[in-house]
Amino acid sequence: xxxxxxGTGQISKVAWYQLSQDSPHRVVAFMVDSAYRTEAIFNGxxxxxxEELTERYPPNQVALFIPLSYRELSRMRVQxxxxxxxxxxxxxxxxxxxxRVDASVEVGENCYIDSSVVxxxxxxxxxxxxxxxxxxVSHDIDVGRxxxxxxxAVVGGGAxxxxxxxxxxxxxxxxxxxxxxRCLLGAGAVLTADTDENGVYIxxxxxxxxxxxx
Numbered sequence: 001x002x003x004x005x006x007g008t009g010q011i012s013k014v015a016w017y018q019l020s021q022d023s024p025h026r027v028v029a030f031m032v033d034s035a036y037r038t039e040a041i042f043n044g045x046x047x048x049x050x051e052e053l054t055e056r057y058p059p060n061q062v063a064l065f066i067p068l069s070y071r072e073l074s075r076m077r078v079q080x081x082x083x084x085x086x087x088x089x090x091x092x093x094x095x096x097x098x099x100r101v102d103a104s105v106e107v108g109e110n111c112y113i114d115s116s117v118v119x120x121x122x123x124x125x126x127x128x129x130x131x132x133x134x135x136x137v138s139h140d141i142d143v144g145r146x147x148x149x150x151x152x153a154v155v156g157g158g159a160x161x162x163x164x165x166x167x168x169x170x171x172x173x174x175x176x177x178x179x180x181x182r183c184l185l186g187a188g189a190v191l192t193a194d195t196d197e198n199g200v201y202i203x204x205x206x207x208x209x210x211x212x213x214x
Contacts, residue, residue: 003092004029004057006050006066006080008042015067015094015112016043022097028062050080059088066091067112067130070148070166073182074128078146078164081110081128108145126163135167144181153185162197 003025005016016027030042034049041047048056064084068077084091091110095101099117107113108127119125119137126145131137136154143149144163152170155161159173162181167173171185178194185191186202195201200209 001025001092002028002062003065004031004048004053004062006031006064006084007068008032008039008047009069011067011069013043015065016045018096018114019065019092019094023092023094025063025092025094029057031064050083053089054087059090063090063092064110065094065112066110066128070130070150073164073166073184074130074146074148077128077130081146114151120157138175150187 003019005012005027008030019025019027029046029048031048031050031053034051037047037049039047066077066080093107093109093111095113096115098115099113101113101119102121104121105119106124108125110128111125112130114131114133116134117131120139122139123137123141125143128145129143129147131149132151134152135149138155138157140158141155142160144161146164147161148166150167150169153167155173156175158176161179164182165179166184168185168187170188172190173179174192177191180195180197182198183195184200185206186200189202189206190204191201192205202209
């Protein structure tokens with residue numbers, strides 16, 4: 001499958017490298033919004049304006065991979081995913097060969113499962129999610145769409161993670177906890193109780209700080 005990767009930042013560069021070295025897919029180009037297209041070539045491949053993508057790479061010829069970051073609760077990744085879907089594009093999901101993802105796990109489209117990730121049985125990962133290196137997602141967990149699980153984060157069995165949540169580096173969600181949509185769990189935080197929507201939770205045990213709705 002020929003694939004175009006969105007972005008020319010660090011995470012997109014790593015995604016290009018991993019897709020090229022560790023998947024059956026062939027990356028044929030990068031894409032960015034035309035206002036941010038500062039170079040025509042990146043890593044030896046063309047950088048295409050997203051607005052003109054359908055003219056150069058029709059949806060029936062390529063799939064897309066959009067591995068953008070967690071900033072503003074993944075706002076840009078959500079926006080570009082929805083815009084690309086509206087244009088008729090399909091997406092690839094990348095699961096690193098060194099990730100341990102049980103055969104019973106359901107993983108949605110445009111998901112990025114990095115190296116050394118562990119995802120245990122009967123878990124579901126929604127569309128457009130990123131799970132970074134070394135994260136542990138235990139059994140019987142529901143991870144909603146557009147989430148970002150950072151390196152070293154741990155989610156205990158039976159927990160649920162709402163849409164557009166971000167679990168920062170080395171954060172922990174204890175067994176059975178419900179993380180409401182659009183929450184940010186800070187680096188090293190330990191969540192011991194259910195959350196309300198649109199909150200930042202920091203500390204151990206984690207306490208809420210207000211977060212403007214996105």
